[in-house]
Amino acid sequence: MYSKxxxxxxxxxxxxxLLKENGRMYGYEITQKVKELSSDQISLTFGALYPTLHKLEKEGVLTTISEVVDHRTRKYYSLTSKGDAAAxxxxxxxxxxxxxxxxxxxx
Amino acid sequence: MYSKxxxxxxxxxxxxxLLKENGRMYGYEITQKVKELSSDQISLTFGALYPTLHKLEKEGVLTTISEVVDHRTRKYYSLTSKGDAAAxxxxxxxxxxxxxxxxxxxx
DNA sequence: CTCTATATTTAAGTTTCTTATATATAACAT
DNA sequence: ATGTTATATATAAGAAACTTAAATATAGAG
Incomplete structure (x- = not known):
């Protein structure tokens, strides 16, 4: 792990x-993808990730759709057109x- | 300028x-060197730099020597042996x- | 029945950064 | 004379971001 x-x-x-490359993703999926791509060297914490996702949504960069999979709620995030440019x-x-x-x- | x-x-x-490459340096000199090396793309603010230098000194990574040049005080920072390893x-x-x-x- | 994995959220506390201000000298221009 | 720019360090208030921890909930494996 790299220093924080x-x-x-x-x-x-x-x-x-990641959202630009993979289309819609949910929070947990993002942390797993980053772990995978970095060979476990970068571990995003939820306490940092979720507030950031919420902020980007508030800024109009991301939109969300909630879906229930296996009785668990997933909140998918996607780039808006504004978000695509921002990316x-x-x-x-x-x-x-x-x-x-x-x-x-x-x- | 890059985003903060x-x-x-x-x-x-x-x-x-920078301290590893240049030996002792003073705060203002560090900001100028970074500006130069980055073609004005990175501008360290004093409000961020000085607290960081003081913290590194407190941690035993840096030592300081004050000198008066042209009636102005300069505080030179250098790596300690611990600092050299940390660098x-x-x-x-x-x-x-x-x-x-x-x-x-x-x- | 407990542990691990999946999945999101919030909240307290800490750290760090931004912005602004204070202090001081010297060179240069007006 | 006077103001601006460059040199040089420091601190403090407020904002932003992150860490750590806890809460909630389902499902599969041992």
């Missing part, structure tokens, strides 16, 4: 990227930032 | 890396994290 301060600040970017911006920004950070970290 | 949440969490890593860990961790993030962001 490094993971910090990438949550929104990760969420938007593009965030993804581009991430790569630019990463390039800049690599410059600093290789100086 | 992306810069978030990289402050400690940047400070430790190594943080730098390695950054590159590992970056690799993992790139996997997620390229999925």
């Amino acid at each position: 301060d490094l993971i910090r600040g990438t949550l929104r970017t990760i969420v938007l990227k 593009k911006v965030k993804i581009d920004e991430y790569f630019a930032f990463s390039k800049t950070m690599n410059l600093i970290m290789s100086s | 949440d992306l810069i978030r969490g990289t402050l400690r890593t940047i400070v430790l890396k 190594k860990v943080k730098i390695d961790e950054y590159f590992a994290f970056s690799k993992t993030m790139n996997l997620i962001m390229s999925s």
